[in-house]
Amino acid sequence: MPDSLSKMMRPALRDLKPYRVPVHPGVVKLDANENPYDFPAALRDEILGRMRGPAFTRYPDAGARVLRDAIADYTGFGPENIMVGNGSDELILSLMLTFAAGQRVLIPGPTFGMYRIHAVIAGGSPVAAARESDFSVDPGRLLELAREHRARVIVLCSPNNPTGNTMPAADVERIAAGFDGLVVLDEAYYEFCGRTAVSLVDRCPNLAVLRTFSKAFGLAGLRVGYMVAPEALVRAAWRVKQPFNVDTFSQTAAAVVLENRSVFQAQVKRLCRDGAALYGRLRALPGIEVFPTEANFILFRTPLEPEAVYAGLLERGVLIRNPGGPGLERCLRVSFGRPEENERFLRALEQVVGGL
Numbered sequence: 590m591p592d593s594l595s596k597m598m599r600p601a602l603r604d605l606k607p608y609r610v611p612v613h614p615g616v617v618k619l620d621a622n623e624n625p626y627d628f629p630a631a632l633r634d635e636i637l638g639r640m641r642g643p644a645f646t647r648y649p650d651a652g653a654r655v656l657r658d659a660i661a662d663y664t665g666f667g668p669e670n671i672m673v674g675n676g677s678d679e680l681i682l683s684l685m686l687t688f689a690a691g692q693r694v695l696i697p698g699p700t701f702g703m704y705r706i707h708a709v710i711a712g713g714s715p716v717a718a719a720r721e722s723d724f725s726v727d728p729g730r731l732l733e734l735a736r737e738h739r740a741r742v743i744v745l746c747s748p749n750n751p752t753g754n755t756m757p758a759a760d761v762e763r764i765a766a767g768f769d770g771l772v773v774l775d776e777a778y779y780e781f782c783g784r785t786a787v788s789l790v791d792r793c794p795n796l797a798v799l800r801t802f803s804k805a806f807g808l809a810g811l812r813v814g815y816m817v818a819p820e821a822l823v824r825a826a827w828r829v830k831q832p833f834n835v836d837t838f839s840q841t842a843a844a845v846v847l848e849n850r851s852v853f854q855a856q857v858k859r860l861c862r863d864g865a866a867l868y869g870r871l872r873a874l875p876g877i878e879v880f881p882t883e884a885n886f887i888l889f890r891t892p893l894e895p896e897a898v899y900a901g902l903l904e905r906g907v908l909i910r911n912p913g914g915p916g917l918e919r920c921l922r923v924s925f926g927r928p929e930e931n932e933r934f935l936r937a938l939e940q941v942v943g944g945l
């Protein structure tokens with residue numbers, strides 16, 4: 590690229606590393622907290638059946654009305670409180686573009702990396718706040734930091750990725766009530782814990798809750814997420830929304846998933862049961878420290894360098910996540926898989942930790 594163009598980029602963008610996702614075909618994939626079961630064939634056929642007529646040739650419904658009605662029914666809010674996105678990732682960016690440009694964004698970490706990246710892309714300045722030693726967030730301390738840094742956006746995540754702990758709704762409410770900027774609460778893993786603060790949207794005018802179809806609902810490949818927020822907030826974020834951000838196929842698939850949510854609720858139940866067994870076995874391994882989880886993944890600390898454990902597992906055909914960063918020294922994250930996948934992971938880990 591010519592120097593002249595390079596100089597035209599915002600310095601913050603020049604310093605941003607392009608997001609890289611490792612690709613390892615054929616391995617046991619326990620790195621991205623996806624639903625490990627095959628998408629139910631009957632539902633896939635139902636989705637395909639609805640893709641007749643003009644579904645391919647015409648633009649999608651920019652208002653995603655059928656899907657927003659289905660989400661309204663699922664969450665107990667009205668469609669005016671719902672906005673759908675190309676994954677909840679897009680909604681994080683939409684909220685940052687709407688509210689964070691030129692502002693400080695307070696992010697209690699360790700947490701999901703996209704908050705920082707989207708804050709930077711939107712022209713905001715991320716400010717990292719350290720969580721407590723058990724990865725909880727102290728509302729009083731966070732509010733103090735928000736004042737100190739003059740933050741205008743706070744991003745919370747419950748259950749938190751990659752640590753697995755939830756945040757009491759009372760703490761979310763205290764933060765929203767004590768802060769006059771925007772509070773984003775990411776509940777991507779809500780279905781695994783059943784705990785939510787979404788009802789606060791009725792009484793917190795500055796709270797936006799994000800959810801996704803990528804985890805419990807098995808649609809990571811189709812990119813659908815949604816936001817539940819006060820109508821004024823939805824209208825504000827709608828200004829930066831690409832008109833056709835979610836394609837017809839994805840809108841249809843997400844609506845069919847919600848109509849058949851009992852199928853996925855049964856999968857979640859099975860995953861959590863098998864995940865609890867995985868948790869117990871992992872905890873029994875000598876030298877492994879396991880953190881409590883309310884999501885479909887487990888954060889654990891090993892006696893070895895995480896890069897070595899990660900590479901050793903990959904050599905044995907198992908891909909997990911090495912999240913890295915402050916507070917996560919020697920920590921790795923593994924997703925709940927199918928029982929035989931969990932078994933493969935445990936056996937590989939035993940070899941790696943015992944044999945290095």
Ligand SMILES: *Cc1c(COP(=O)(O)O)cnc(C)c1O
Nearest residue numbers: 676677678701750777801803814
């Ligand atoms: C996986 C994940 C998401 C991503 O959701 P998409 O809808 O697939 O973009 C959002 N937030 C957290 C915390 C996640 O772990």
